[in-house]
Amino acid sequence: MARFDGRANDQMRTVSIQRNYLKYPEGSVLVSFGDTKVICTATVEEKVPHFLKGSGEGWVTAEYSLLPRSTQSRNPREAAKGKVTGRTQEIQRLIGRSLRGVCNMKALGERTILIDCDVIQADGGTRTASITGAFVALVDAVSRFHTLGQPFPVIDFLAAISVGVIDDHVLLDLCYEEDSRAGVDLNLVMTGSGQYIEVQGTGEKSSYSRQQLDGMLAAGETGINQLIEYQKEVLGETAWKIGRAD
Amino acid sequence: MARFDGRANDQMRTVSIQRNYLKYPEGSVLVSFGDTKVICTATVEEKVPHFLKGSGEGWVTAEYSLLPRSTQSRNPREAAKGKVTGRTQEIQRLIGRSLRGVCNMKALGERTILIDCDVIQADGGTRTASITGAFVALVDAVSRFHTLGQPFPVIDFLAAISVGVIDDHVLLDLCYEEDSRAGVDLNLVMTGSGQYIEVQGTGEKSSYSRQQLDGMLAAGETGINQLIEYQKEVLGETAWKIGRAD
Amino acid sequence: MARFDGRANDQMRTVSIQRNYLKYPEGSVLVSFGDTKVICTATVEEKVPHFLKGSGEGWVTAEYSLLPRSTQSRNPREAAKGKVTGRTQEIQRLIGRSLRGVCNMKALGERTILIDCDVIQADGGTRTASITGAFVALVDAVSRFHTLGQPFPVIDFLAAISVGVIDDHVLLDLCYEEDSRAGVDLNLVMTGSGQYIEVQGTGEKSSYSRQQLDGMLAAGETGINQLIEYQKEVLGETAWKIGRAD
């Protein structure tokens, strides 16, 4: 099957991560997966949520938003409506949970890292691009306060990718056009050591078999490995700190 | 490993589904998975959301709520706070999506089935009990307007179960105590024909390997099969309609 | 005049109060007045509202809600709408005020008893059933922390009943059908010693005379006495504590 944009079924879109995109945040990147573009920032706050006070542990949390015209037709601003949609909440909970999965909360100390993912242009895969980019912003923010000789609070690499099934073909990294046609959609979040943090496979238009699940997991893993290679390249020397205990 | 309540690792809690629990709704059940108790109702409305008007197709959607003292310490009423939490939205989106996965929207006609899942007592697995119970309420509601000789709008059975990993043991149908200790938590929604509708595996406290994923999928499938057997028993003759094209 | 459900004009519906209905709350009952069914729970919190801090006195407050399909046609969830209706607020204020009327706030100590009344099925009289059931849940919750030899914080029995006028007949304990036809509707809250806590007589469709008011007060008092007899039976030995100063 020929893909919408000419890619091979197991081929990702062009990925780019630009570090230090903004001047104020402790970490900030512009990440692109093809035409999907997200500004990810990481803010360090010297306080923790109520339930962690006095625990010596830190926290990582995330917020996510679409600019109104990041999408083909304008989607109303959540601030104007006065509430956050279910989709937005689901995505920001996923981002936060995924990043916490590769953090050593003791090493973080009583700090909160607040991740903001603002989608500038949305062409499918905004949540996976957000996680992949936010990871780099997180590493940069953590590097600001990390003291040499102490365990680095980020303990493994982390990336995310979507996979889908259209007409029984497993396709990697769906663009918007493909995403809206896919009967099954799997979002995969994995670590540098090949462990799963999150597997979310949803069959809205059709159910799917074990064989299809296996095919999607395999394709996704290939994509994740490429993303983590690219993160290493982008992070340069900073990459060496990840997972270091001293 | 001995489980908290003496069950074998692959043993579910006692499940019960009481049909026609309330007098007004078109479908209503009280479902229990052990001490978890949920009232599920199905309301038939002769209208559809804006985006389906004139399409000839129907819709299924769901709302979910915890009674304030369904939990060990009282959780504040969302109506009093004036907003629905992210967790609630995530669960009600999951319930709606799962039920839509076994519905023939053309056969439903331009109707909405509104599912309400109100948790009376919460001891883990409220979302899986909700899906499993709501399915029965949905079938009863649909039977009210279904005309003999027409395709029945519900095309397959549907049930859901949770599986988790504690100390490297795969445990089926986690109670609250286990759920809060589990490093990995998988919610599985499957059909009567053994297809996946939703696989959601989350590693908040630790990541998980492919082998662990496979173990959880296998255990979950066993649980699903038992639930669907029980649904058939509870539905009696009505069970025969499901998936019938005439 | 023959009543809708065959009762005599001064006859109540079958009343039932099931104690310890749920496993977590300090007090919980399922109360039924005919087809009206309400879950009432009482939660003990070791804190008081701001205006009572340091006073040595406690507080009792209540929340009330209808499950969406407790009613004939589904009524939208207040959490989804993001605000609590005037009717709900009026009822929860009435419940709280009535229960406070039989509490010794000094004996309660600096604690709040939070009452939740969740209507499972609504067939008229939900506020009076709520007050009557919540009283029992309150007594059970208070018994948990009450120390022998101290004055018991609940100082008198309390029950509530509705009375209405249809075609110049005074009817006791209106069901929904009657409630919507009644021109005048009186809600009566009284204590075990025959004192009024609340008299609320409303003539929406027609005004009413002094003679009709007297008739409704007399009929209501009869109902209240029966309800309090039943509460005593249900509470068994616990009933002896009420109003005891030692």
Added chain:
Amino acid sequence: MARFDGRANDQMRTVSIQRNYLKYPEGSVLVSFGDTKVICTATVEEKVPHFLKGSGEGWVTAEYSLLPRSTQSRNPREAAKGKVTGRTQEIQRLIGRSLRGVCNMKALGERTILIDCDVIQADGGTRTASITGAFVALVDAVSRFHTLGQPFPVIDFLAAISVGVIDDHVLLDLCYEEDSRAGVDLNLVMTGSGQYIEVQGTGEKSSYSRQQLDGMLAAGETGINQLIEYQKEVLGETAWKIGRAD
């Protein structure tokens, strides 16, 4: 017992109703009960709520608000908090219900009369002053569109007064100081023909006996009669229209 402001127990405060207080509304008054001052306006809208469309009947509804510094210490603006308190909702529902009690909805036609009661200065009895003043504004608004020879939509006079019990004395028309000391508080809404529209007797600090209820009803009736005499005087010739069928 000497009253706070030297009045006899059955003596009302000085009452004043100034018609045509504002230039835009169809009806508007400034009503005072002693230091309690309320602006009541009546707006005629040529539409009815959804549930009355096509019925040929009209509707009367009310809103109530305290100016922030109408009270001794400033009370925050409900618009700033983004929600209307339970007390406000209870009062505005009472005002609307009371006025509807003396209206012929058929004669009103498919119109809504929207009553606004804005309290400028609050010294007890704001809801009873509101009802008493709003009645006059309503009559003026209705006179604007009433056609001679048609039944006048307002069919009887209407006034409201508060009564309370302090140290076993029944006091008429409580000021704020008395209201906060009273153990029992009764709000009474009555018509020109001596019928009850609303009796709301609340014992927050203590319960009350049948004898006390009777005493309060008697005192209240005396006050209501004086208020209605005064309304007639203020309305002048317009008073003759009330209750006229032609």
Added chain:
Amino acid sequence: MARFDGRANDQMRTVSIQRNYLKYPEGSVLVSFGDTKVICTATVEEKVPHFLKGSGEGWVTAEYSLLPRSTQSRNPREAAKGKVTGRTQEIQRLIGRSLRGVCNMKALGERTILIDCDVIQADGGTRTASITGAFVALVDAVSRFHTLGQPFPVIDFLAAISVGVIDDHVLLDLCYEEDSRAGVDLNLVMTGSGQYIEVQGTGEKSSYSRQQLDGMLAAGETGINQLIEYQKEVLGETAWKIGRAD
């Protein structure tokens, strides 16, 4: 050009400021600019916003609201809608900023003066009447706690007026009718010493030239001077305190 109400182009409407209009607030006036009538109150609170705690400085802030029938057609209550409109926020920010411009925050001490401007009748110029009246309420409130021999916290007089251009004529103090026809509208806030606090010139229907701006500034200054003369007269001896350092 003849003005709508017969005034000369540079003539203001009749202005009146009635001090001590209400009994509870520390300062309160009823201000009228023709048919525009606003109740302005000043409340003294012995606390400051978070950002000023411990600074030794005070704060002045304002809220503004239209009564529903202050306008020709009823405008819905912001409390009922649950949010404050942009127009309201703009006006209340302007009032607060303007009053702060003539206050010595050190001399105020750690206190907040909360200004409430509630428009009873709106016939154009509600924001300028509000500022002009609120100034007098502020002076009265500040006089309550000011100690002789200390610098008086209000350091200069303050008034505001609107000016507009219709058909190339500069008109002072627009009434509603004129305001809605004016292509250009300038609100001017000035001090007793002839300095500007705020110049807001808006051309919604047409742009305006430098010459027109100069004409509006000149006309406005004339109006401001008259208003400040009147404030002095109304304040009587209290006027002498303003700007006094001892």
Added chain:
Amino acid sequence: MARFDGRANDQMRTVSIQRNYLKYPEGSVLVSFGDTKVICTATVEEKVPHFLKGSGEGWVTAEYSLLPRSTQSRNPREAAKGKVTGRTQEIQRLIGRSLRGVCNMKALGERTILIDCDVIQADGGTRTASITGAFVALVDAVSRFHTLGQPFPVIDFLAAISVGVIDDHVLLDLCYEEDSRAGVDLNLVMTGSGQYIEVQGTGEKSSYSRQQLDGMLAAGETGINQLIEYQKEVLGETAWKIGRAD
């Protein structure tokens, strides 16, 4: 006086406007005034607000938002707080009003142009950069549907700039550091023909004299002229359409 960043007092920061910045909107630019960066998009909707239906005229409106980490310390997302601040509302009303000032609403037809200004990085002057950039996005959006031979709906150029006074020096185009030190702040919106659309001069920390106002107006006009020259350059041939009647 040496400026914070070495500029001359009447020197603007480097300005850049990048057209067609995003792929979906009908018009989109990235505008920078020094380190201040704003994404401005223009969306064309084939409908108008209620009050313009059937009038044959169009509408232009704007929304404005700061990304959370566009600022030095993170500012909470308005969507999360559920309401839009007064500052945001004031700015978006200013942007909409300014753009409407150079539009021919008849020529627009019954269409709404919805402008979104999302600030990526905030270093002072975000509202003036927004207006200046949004103008270009508006022209691009309008060009999409404009038919040759018809009057072009944008009738004049439009730009905005801030001016302030620090230590009696008039400074053009304040950066954040200067803005927070300036006692007086003037925002100026002008057209290509040298007319004012909006003059907003605010003295929060100190009042200002006529001479200072004149100085700020002169400096601002110089800046506006440079901005409009640059807009012409950026728009290229499209610039010729502006103000053309055919």
